[in-house]
Amino acid sequence: MKELFDQVEFVENPLYESIIEDLLQRKYSVIDNFYSAEEVEVLRNGLLAKYEEDQFKKSAIGNKTNELVEKEIRGDFILWLNEAEAGTAENVFFNRVNNLVDYLNKTCFMGILHKEFHYAVYPEGTFYKRHLDTFQNDGRRKLSVVCYLNDETWLEENGGELTIYVDENGEEKAVDLYPFPGRVVIFESQELEHEVQRVKHSKRFSITGWLKTR
Numbered sequence: 001m002k003e004l005f006d007q008v009e010f011v012e013n014p015l016y017e018s019i020i021e022d023l024l025q026r027k028y029s030v031i032d033n034f035y036s037a038e039e040v041e042v043l044r045n046g047l048l049a050k051y052e053e054d055q056f057k058k059s060a061i062g063n064k065t066n067e068l069v070e071k072e073i074r075g076d077f078i079l080w081l082n083e084a085e086a087g088t089a090e091n092v093f094f095n096r097v098n099n100l101v102d103y104l105n106k107t108c109f110m111g112i113l114h115k116e117f118h119y120a121v122y123p124e125g126t127f128y129k130r131h132l133d134t135f136q137n138d139g140r141r142k143l144s145v146v147c148y149l150n151d152e153t154w155l156e157e158n159g160g161e162l163t164i165y166v167d168e169n170g171e172e173k174a175v176d177l178y179p180f181p182g183r184v185v186i187f188e189s190q191e192l193e194h195e196v197q198r199v200k201h202s203k204r205f206s207i208t209g210w211l212k213t214r
């Protein structure tokens with residue numbers, strides 16, 4: 001009875017359909033204004049409050065039990081989000097993500113059961129060298145999701161672009177994506193190598209995370 005009700009309720013979502021289409025065709029999707037300017041501001045303020053309280057720590061490589069701080073590989077500072085304790089800002093974030101996850105599970109049988117997200121701050125001069133997200137020894141990571149929280153004054157000359165390496169007819173192609181506010185990039189965690197170019201000016205703010213299978 002419940003299943004029947006769910007089917008009746010289903011409404012096709014053109015934005016989500018275009019994300020799915022992109023992922024199928026080229027393994028990544030870029031969605032500008034996934035979050036509105038107001039939402040980005042709420043999220044950035046949430047991030048900044050915690051950053052200023054010194055709640056962030058230097059990121060590490062490896063998994064949680066085998067952490068290695070390696071400045072030559074990545075220089076960002078992170079804070080893991082706990083959905084159970086989400087405040088106003090984090091709820092804004094999770095509401096939309098959960099909505100998308102429900103849609104993916106319903107329409108593509110993706111089997112996303114878990115997620116993990118962290119805030120990230122890349123101070124001036126920092127970067128994250130080319131890597132695959134499964135390098136973190138977590139084969140359950142299915143989709144990587146990055147959401148940019150910079151303000152509208154972010155300029156291309158600030159650097160900090162996400163470069164994704166894609167295959168185009170057997171040739172590798174580098175796609176540069178600037179961290180403009182409200183932009184969300186989703187890509188196949190097991191498939192696409194990527195890097196964060198050096199931030200030349202200012203601090204770069206984001207939320208990064210993974211949608212995971214069991």
Ligand SMILES: O=C(O)CCC(=O)C(=O)O
Pocket residue numbers: 120128133146161162194195196206208
């Ligand atoms: O911030 C980005 O654009 C990507 C970050 C990233 O690749 C990671 O944290 O694994």
Ligand SMILES: [Fe+2]
Pocket residue numbers: 131132133144194
């Ligand atoms: Fe990554």
